[in-house]
Amino acid sequence: MRSLIQTLKAKKIVISDGAIGTILQARGLQPGECPELWNITHRSEILTMAKEYIEAGSDMILTNSFGANSLKLKHFGLQDRVAELNRVAAQIAREAAGDDHLVFGSIGPTGVIIMMGDVSEEEIYDGYFVQTKALKEGGVDGICVETMSAIDEAAIAIRAARDATGLEVACTFTFEKTLNNEYRTMMGVTPEEMVKAVKAAGANIIGTNCGNGIELMIEIVKEIRKVDNITPVIVHSNAGKPIVKEGRTIFPETPEFMASKIKELIEAGANIVGGCCGTTPEHIKAIAKVVKSLR
Amino acid sequence: MEELLEKIGQCVEKGKVNKSAPYPKDMAGQDGADELAQQALSIGITPDAILKACNDAMQRIGERFGRNEVFVPELLMSAKAMHAVMAHLKPFFKSGNVKRKGKFILGTVAGDLHDIGKNLVAMVIEGNGWEVIDLGVDVKTPKFLEAIQQNPGSAVGLSTLLTTTMVNMAKTVQEIKEKFPTTKVIVGGAPLTYDAAIKMGADAYSPDPQGAVEFLNKACLST
Numbered sequence: 316m317r318s319l320i321q322t323l324k325a326k327k328i329v330i331s332d333g334a335i336g337t338i339l340q341a342r343g344l345q346p347g348e349c350p351e352l353w354n355i356t357h358r359s360e361i362l363t364m365a366k367e368y369i370e371a372g373s374d375m376i377l378t379n380s381f382g383a384n385s386l387k388l389k390h391f392g393l394q395d396r397v398a399e400l401n402r403v404a405a406q407i408a409r410e411a412a413g414d415d416h417l418v419f420g421s422i423g424p425t426g427v428i429i430m431m432g433d434v435s436e437e438e439i440y441d442g443y444f445v446q447t448k449a450l451k452e453g454g455v456d457g458i459c460v461e462t463m464s465a466i467d468e469a470a471i472a473i474r475a476a477r478d479a480t481g482l483e484v485a486c487t488f489t490f491e492k493t494l495n496n497e498y499r500t501m502m503g504v505t506p507e508e509m510v511k512a513v514k515a516a517g518a519n520i521i522g523t524n525c526g527n528g529i530e531l532m533i534e535i536v537k538e539i540r541k542v543d544n545i546t547p548v549i550v551h552s553n554a555g556k557p558i559v560k561e562g563r564t565i566f567p568e569t570p571e572f573m574a575s576k577i578k579e580l581i582e583a584g585a586n587i588v589g590g591c592c593g594t595t596p597e598h599i600k601a602i603a604k605v606v607k608s609l610r
Numbered sequence: 611m612e613e614l615l616e617k618i619g620q621c622v623e624k625g626k627v628n629k630s631a632p633y634p635k636d637m638a639g640q641d642g643a644d645e646l647a648q649q650a651l652s653i654g655i656t657p658d659a660i661l662k663a664c665n666d667a668m669q670r671i672g673e674r675f676g677r678n679e680v681f682v683p684e685l686l687m688s689a690k691a692m693h694a695v696m697a698h699l700k701p702f703f704k705s706g707n708v709k710r711k712g713k714f715i716l717g718t719v720a721g722d723l724h725d726i727g728k729n730l731v732a733m734v735i736e737g738n739g740w741e742v743i744d745l746g747v748d749v750k751t752p753k754f755l756e757a758i759q760q761n762p763g764s765a766v767g768l769s770t771l772l773t774t775t776m777v778n779m780a781k782t783v784q785e786i787k788e789k790f791p792t793t794k795v796i797v798g799g800a801p802l803t804y805d806a807a808i809k810m811g812a813d814a815y816s817p818d819p820q821g822a823v824e825f826l827n828k829a830c831l832s833t
Contacts, residue, residue: 336774340774345721346720346721346722346772346774346775346777346778347720347721347722347723347748347775348721387723390723390747390748426723426724426725426726428682428683428686428726430633430683430686430687431686431690464682493678494677494678495678497678499678499681500681501681501682501726502681502682502683503680503681503682503683503684556801557773557776557801558803558806559773559776559777559780559801559806559809559810563777564773564774564776564777564801566773592773593773
């Protein structure tokens with residue numbers, strides 16, 4: 316088993332990977348199709364993507380399992396295949412990563428707002444437990460709880476991941492800038508509240524993902540660092556806010572632009588850097604070049 | 611009477627559903643929207659007056675949401691409190707004693723399974739006195755067209771969270787506009803901007819539920 320925290324000590328800055336969804340869409344994943352089913356139906360595409368990120372310079376890659384929880388898979392009638400889809404997701408990433416790169420199992424929100432009381436906390440915990448246990452069986456080194464906006468759901472996911480795997484757990488929230496120039500999640504959570512809550516739940520690595528571009532991520536990292544100077548911070552930034560041009564969705568931030576902001580992101584306090592929606596192996600290549608020059 | 615209506619409005623605005631509800635903490639143990647609506651009807655306050663108190667309260671919370679002063683949890687709790695009141699008013703809607711402003715057909719576009727944003731919009735618009743016909747998620751164009759056919763004069767709202775499904779949204783908007791040129795269409799969702807919305811042929815875009823309410827009240831209430 317490889318440790319992200321140990322890797323960080325050795326490398327000082329760790330390079331993560333870029334988007335999965337964006338790449339799969341470019342390769343033909345249709346809206347309304349289940350991306351995680353591609354682990355079975357398009358195994359070679361998933362493996363190729365993972366290898367491309369490793370070749371681009373990623374020290375760690377994530378699994379194609381973001382939405383592979385029972386509540387989300389229910390939409391596709393795949394709720395009985397949670398363990399299988401996650402296990403295979405991890406196996407593919409491991410195959411690409413080999414022994415000297417890290418694999419973190421991606422787990423995303425269920426889409427359920429817990430405070431509405433429609434789904435019990437136990438059911439959500441059990442779902443994440445099954446998902447993360449299967450990711451471990453498939454060979455991940457840790458779990459990355461991503462794109463969270465609610466503290467209660469994130470805390471349940473972290474606890475389930477720790478209980479099921481005993482591995483390192485990273486947790487990232489998605490913040491937007493409000494009209495009052497604060498950063499908040501959709502559920503109103505500030506970076507400061509996030510830091511307290513996810514550390515209390517047992518996360519080893521904290522951070523932010525998705526969002527509206529790398530410049531805002533720098534600001535969010537500064538907010539996190541105001542209240543925490545010790546915990547490793549991971550950032551997976553979107554390539555800006557998407558625009559539609561001639562029927563196609565375009566993310567405006569180029570590899571060069573994102574790479575030009577990486578130094579500032581690291582100076583703000585980020586330790587592990589990678590991309591989210593709209594980023595590609597080209598983005599990671601450009602980012603890796605900067606990171607390597609800073610090490 | 612006025613005092614009771616004011617209290618109902620407060621419960622809706624603060625998200626106090628009923629007496630046993632733990633939220634919000636500073637109203638623990640007090641009667642909530644549920645009990646107060648029942649009391650109001652029992653002493654002869656008209657359903658219309660109760661509905662107006664709710665609408666005003668939802669308007670206030672919707673505006674605060676639009677100003678980023680409150681967030682999704684507060685809005686959801688207000689909607690839940692409003693629903694508790696609505697349960698008591700349902701018989702009056704059915705009998706036609708209380709009328710709604712109009713119909714609003716709403717759905718998340720084809721290929722997109724996200725419903726939180728759409729549900730928030732549905733709650734706020736319903737809270738403003740409109741009848742909401744919620745078509746759910748992953749709604750393909752024919753389903754929108756069928757719903758418009760069955761509910762002439764309705765306005766339509768389309769939601770999307772995904773960048774990939776913005777394209778489907780544009781197609782649906784165009785088909786609606788082709789078949790029903792006078793139908794008002796409003797779109798919303800995280801990846802959208804005003805420009806993108808207008809480009810795809812929608813009549814309006816709103817980044818928040820209250821904006822949708824304001825558009826409906828302005829554009830679709832001719833009488």
